[in-house]
Amino acid sequence: MPVFEHGFPFDPAYGRTLDRLLALPAPAAPPDFDAFWQARYEAARRVATAPAVGPQEEERDGFRIFGVSFTSVGGLRLGGWLVLPADGPAEHGFVVGHGYGGRQDAADAVPLPLPRSAAILPCVRGLGARSRRPGIPGEADLHVLHGIESRHTYVIGDCVADLWCAASALLELVPELARDTGTGTTGVGEGTVPGGAALGGGFGGGLGYVGESLGxxxxxxxxxxxxxxxxxxxxxxxxxxxPLRLTLPGVGSGEAVRKYRRDHPEVTDVLPYFDAATAASRIRVPVLVAPALFDPAVPPPGQFAVYNALAGPRELHVLLAGHFEHAGGEQEAKELASARQRFFAERLPNL
Known part of the structure; x- marks a missing residue:
């Protein structure tokens, strides 16, 4: 286990060895967990995202970068960046999420994991330079509590829908990324969405997702x-x-939820619907997870629970630390970037 000098009043490794971290199970799902999320997905796929692309803002690392906006659930107009190859058509497509620090520009995602790729870099509602909206707090500790009184109003559910709508916008803007997948496997049933794609099937199947921390x-x-x-x-x-995160102190958004729960114990009825480890037990596509052994903002046990629960092909890339500057951080970032590139090169064949 890594040993770092720090000034936190708690142990950011939480006293757990790698073996113990790899043994953590996912919490049980509420009985209607799948139905809840399938309904939200279907609603997001019915949104007419109406993407609009602004002027080119920069070109670097073999990519052209544009401002982009699109509509998400609730009719909310969100912003972000569209990234296209500098030369030739796109051969791969990505949706790239961001952390709770928000996204101020495209620097956190460009260059993309693979050359000759297109990507949408959305700012989810309330966060980042281009999706601050009245009524949605922009600070992490407040944002993570917004609407938490009910599973139907919790902002995290809408942020997930923002990613689905971002994918819809990308496929509309770069139609060569769409692939005919035939019969779908999501279980949401058939339906029609703007542009003629079918719910639970039709077009898609070729996108990669990249996300860190919140993303x-x-x-x-x-x-x-x-x-x-x-x-x-x-x-x-x-x-x-x-359930475990609520017992672990930290300095991230999870600490805000932990403190909120002290006065609002009923939140424990809402949080199971937004458990990433529980959801991971439903993921069938290949996923590469890079959890950290030491992290003051996102407790490592929760990170490893996500990896442990994955139901499909999975790869593990262990980091010494997350959300913490340390001497080996730059080298770790380079090694993760290399692993990410290899992973997507193997999983996303050229169009």
Whole structure:
């Protein structure tokens, strides 16, 4: 286990060895967990996202970067960035999530995991430079509590839908990324969405998802239901194993939820619907997870619970630390980038 000097009043490794972390199970799902998420997915697929692309903002690393906006559930207009190959058509497609620090530009995602790729980099509602909205707090500790009184109003559910709508926008803007997948496997049944795609089947199956921290947790919640994604990569994912997280102190958004629960014990009836580890047990596509052994913001036990629960092909890339600057951090980032590139090169064949 790593040993770092730190000033936290708790142990960011939580006293757990790698063996113990790899033995953590996922919490049991509520009886209507699948139906809840399938209904939300179906609603998101029915949204006419009406994507709009702004002028080119920069070009670097073999990619052109544009501003983009699209409509998500509830009619909310969100912003972000569209990334296209500098030359030639796109051969791969990605949706790239962001952490609770928000996304201020495209620097966190460009270059993309593979060359000759297209991607949408959405700012989920309330966060980042382009999706701040009245009525939705932009600070992590407040955002994570927004609407938490009910599973139907909790902002995390809408943020997951923002990712699905971002995927719809990307496929509309870069139609060569769409693939005919035939019969769907999401279980949501047939239906029609704007542009003629079929719910639970039709077009898709070729996208990759990349998410870190908040984006990792949202990705775990999004991937089980959307067969437009062929694979995903999650780094230090949050929202894993809520029952355990509520017992672990920290400095991230989870601490805000832990404190909220002291005065609102009824929140324990809401959180099971937003458990990334529970959702991971429904993911069938290949996923590469990079959890950390030491992390003051997202407790490692929750991160490893996500990996442990994965139902499909899985790969593990262990980091020494997450959300913590340390001497080996730069080298760890390079090694993860290399692993990510190899993973997607093997899982996302050229169009």
């Amino acid at each position: 990792g947790g949202l990705g775990a919640l999004a991937l089980p239901w959307d067969d437009r994604f062929a694979c995903g990569q999650l780094t230090v994912p949050t929202f894993g194993d809520h």
